[in-house]
Amino acid sequence: MAVNPSYADLSMVLILMGAVLFASWRERLGLERTFLHASIRTVLQLFLAGYVIEAVFNLGHWYLVLTLLTLMSFVAAHEGAKRLPSKLAWAPAMAWFAIFAGTFVNTFVVTEIIIKIDPWWSPRYLIPLAGMIMGNALNSGALAGERFTSDLKTQTAEVETMLSLGFSSGEATMEIKRKAVKGALIPTLNSMFTVGIVHLPGMMTGQILSGASPVTATKYQIIVMFMITSTVLTSALILIELLRRGLFTKAEQVRHNLF
């Protein structure tokens, strides 16, 4: 039977917070203020998310579910764009599209083809799954985009040599793109090797804690692992392609002024 912690129980996490603050003070890490700030943000953001999602559950309208997901995608794009070249005017739109497209395709496959939720917008499934997919799309997209841009900057001579030899910008950046996508995918691949042995993922742990059978939680976790891998790849590839188009002119020239 799942234990639902009361607010009094929850307040006991203050013990852990106190320990962290004490350690930070004792070891002169200077992190007390940051930690307090981060703790307050964590509690407020999670409660806000919890109550908003609960309200969407209770109201039960498909358009509220989609509105919430759209808002989440804008926030994700805003965060993602911070790690792209600031002079690239289209960066926020590129980040949004990469996150949106990666999330849409993968959420559709998971919710409508694999677990077949009914109704199609069932918030209990759609919101957490799409949220998780979006988070991964954001991280992988930003990681790949950042790497692609910085490598392009440091390897301009190589890229321009390729262009000079008559290659397209797509061909000239192939190696940079490959490294950026691999870089974004490696953390996910590593976790696929260790999942269930070295660590139990947050979602699986959460499901078990809230009373689901470990086998059901396992099935969901398998879906989630593949869903994350596929999302990472989709979003990273889309964002890199958009960035390449933004960072080169139609005449296959590097836009040096954007770096």
Added chain:
Amino acid sequence: MEIIRAEKLSQSFDGSAPILSNVDFSLSAGEVVYVTGPSGSGKSSFLRLLNRLAEPRSGALFFKGATYDSTDVKTLRKKIQLVQQTPVLFDGTVMDNLLLATPLAGKERIKRLLDDFNLPPDTGDKIAKKLSVGQAQRVCMVRSLLLEPEAILLDEPTAPLDDDNKEIFYRTFERVRKELGLAAVWVTHDADRAGLEKGRRLHLEKGALSGR
């Protein structure tokens, strides 16, 4: 026949003084033009415009009478090759680098060009990034020539070389250039150096190209 023509070419970068202003220039088939000028005078920028690695702020460029805009940029760059000051070779062997843009290049032709540039026949098997600067620069020349360009743009290719290697480079290049009937724009500090073919000498300073 005119290979390259530039009309009223101007170039400047955000907020700085113009690097080129209203420059007119032409290069005929088989002709060699030396461009001199102080550092930072825009010689490299000029070559980048001719290779279309950069776009001019204003003015027009023509390749055999057709505007650069109406010419496929990849074909244009193959036909007007740019050899940069610092040689750029990629991972792999010299042969991998030579075949990069011309995978169907004949072995005989590669061997002859390597020989033309005083590179031993086994150079192809060497790791490209382990070559000396002088050798790497000559490999870059061979890589460019395999594309059978009509003009070649040289951005001080001899700058990183010592005097002996400079001499070899000059003599070799001039011989090969004449054999292939290649036009060339050569940015250099040593335009008056003995042994250089008689060609037009242009001077680029304060945005203006003089001596045309």
